[in-house]
Amino acid sequence: MARPGNPREKIMATAGKLFYEQGYNATGINQILEEAGVAKASLYSHFGSKEELGIAYLKEMSIAWFRAFFTAIGKKTIPEDRLLAIFSFLEDNMLKQEFMGCRFINMLAETGNNDMQQAIVAHKQQLRDQIHQLTVAACSQLPARDTKAIADTVYLLFEGAIVESKVYRDVWPIRSARKAVKQLAGIA
Amino acid sequence: MARPGNPREKIMATAGKLFYEQGYNATGINQILEEAGVAKASLYSHFGSKEELGIAYLKEMSIAWFRAFFTAIGKKTIPEDRLLAIFSFLEDNMLKQEFMGCRFINMLAETGNNDMQQAIVAHKQQLRDQIHQLTVAACSQLPARDTKAIADTVYLLFEGAIVESKVYRDVWPIRSARKAVKQLAGIA
């Protein structure tokens, strides 16, 4: 059962998997400890409580998510391609693992904790900003339009695509969203 | 604490409130019983288990949701207005109560139960069908286009709007989605 890394990393890796696959409330501290191969006192000395672990989980997963996001976008240079790449990124993620949708949206359905909610909003706000930037770049050559409104539409389609690909266990929402964005942004 | 109605109805009314406000796993059977003012044996004789209650909850809430949905749409006669009315419906819902997003999406984040997942997919499929019909009607006067694709875009924007209005605790996602749909469907 022992995973590589120090106890803190092992706990986070296992919690990251279990919170995502089973949900936060359905995952007991004991299961995390057992699967991580770490002593109970290590969890409480590193995180203090399950809630604190949940908060740390959200913050670290946000960083990891954006790392992967930027890596995916970074492979493209043409602004139009970069915008569309966010949907290919989604599709790759969906096909790679047992896709359980968005960790942050999932957690938001389970928690009333203020710090957790803040971490989730911060994550989504950052995503919204990034999509805004990508949209501005992709639409710069186009006739003047309300780019900000288009960016929010892209964002809503992106979020809708994540959630619905989970509901239907299918890529169609991602493909549909991508097509809609192509038309919206006037991309051939 | 006693609510009107027979024990079954009291349980469902209370569970409907608590599952939505606190989440399914965070809500214990004892809290439901206490707030409903109903005996424990009544719950188990009517539903058999907490999971069965969860399944019944999803099915009954779906019916109630569509009842309200059709009532809102029914107030409009012009096809274009009827399509846009789904967003006003969302906005009214959001402002009415402590808005916790979509019950069905929330439950999907918490459960691995097959019957629950099926009930959720069935609900969303029905919604997708309805939006498809409304879109076809609203776009019938327009130059030939891929109405089916537009309908799915409307659906994804609708779903994105629900989820994001919860994240941001704000109506902007609903308003943005509505505007995007107006343009998409070519509504003045």
Next chain:
DNA sequence: TTCATTATAGACAAATTTGTCTATAATGAA
């Protein structure tokens, strides 16, 4: 009124949850 059905209060069980604490072992810098 009779009597089967339905509801109630609440004890009880068995498992599980988060969190604390202790005694001991491993680790790693000085």
Next chain:
DNA sequence: TTCATTATAGACAAATTTGTCTATAATGAA
């Protein structure tokens, strides 16, 4: 090698969870 720091196993506590069962009361059709 020394010694403070970090980790481990696991007992333990207190609360909570779902579910069962019993004895009694209310209900409502025949």
